[in-house]
Structures are given as C-alpha cells and as structure tokens.
Amino acid sequence: MPYLVPAEGKAREGKQAVAQSDMAALTAAAAAGSNPTKAEFDKVVTDLATIRTAHNALLAKLRTAGLLAP
Template identity: 70%
Template sequence: MTMAYLKPAAGRARQGTQAANQTDMAALTAAAAAGSTPTKAEFDAVVADLGRARTTINGLLAKLRAAGIIASS
C-alpha cells in the first residue's frame, strides 16, 4: 500500500487554495503612560489600537473560513 504523501497527485488533491492576502496591522500608536494614571489621550490610543487589532483578526478569520481552513460556525 502506497501512502498518500508518497503520491504527488494525491497530495495535490488534498491541498486547498490560498486565502486572500491580509494586510499587516499598522504600528501601535499607544505608548506607556507617562504617569501612574493614563491620560485620556493615552487611553484613547490604546482603544484605537485595540480596534485595529480586532479588525485585523476578524479579517484573518474570515479569510481562513473562506479558504475552508476553519469552520464557519
């Protein structure tokens, strides 16, 4: 019995298609707080960074689902 990984055609049949490109997340804008309590601007920078990270992660998950790599539900 020949194993599937030794048969090039069988291996290609199992391969999926590549998912669409996902752009890298932009550089973080937040920095360590200057004092012991963050200012509103420092807090807002963290919130903005978190929003961009969420968008990037959700984009990656959507592309993995579209490529059939992970289940859609």
C-alpha cells in the same frame, strides 16, 4: 501538498487563504505618569479596535479558504 479527505476517498489539494495586509504600527505608548491620561487611554482603545478588525478579517479569509469551519 495533497491530503486525503476520508469522506470523499480521494486526494485534494490544499487551498491558500487570501493575503492579509500587515497591521499598522500601534499608536499607544507607555503612560507618562502613574495613571494614564484620557488621551493615552483613547489611543489604547483605538489600537484595540484596529487589532480586532485585522483579527476578524484574517479569520474571515481563513474561513473563505476553507481552512476554518464557518
């Protein structure tokens, strides 16, 4: 859908960002006991790193497409 760019005074077509693949399923599950084990905690840390990577990749693609400010 075209939109008006006031600074340029003409219509421009919007750009579409590059596709971002879906994130893999999370590996963490609810803790078995009242306190999580080290292995359970490590899964949460791994999942958080995966989410951060996917989030940053998406932001980079939106910036490249001109949909977010650099």
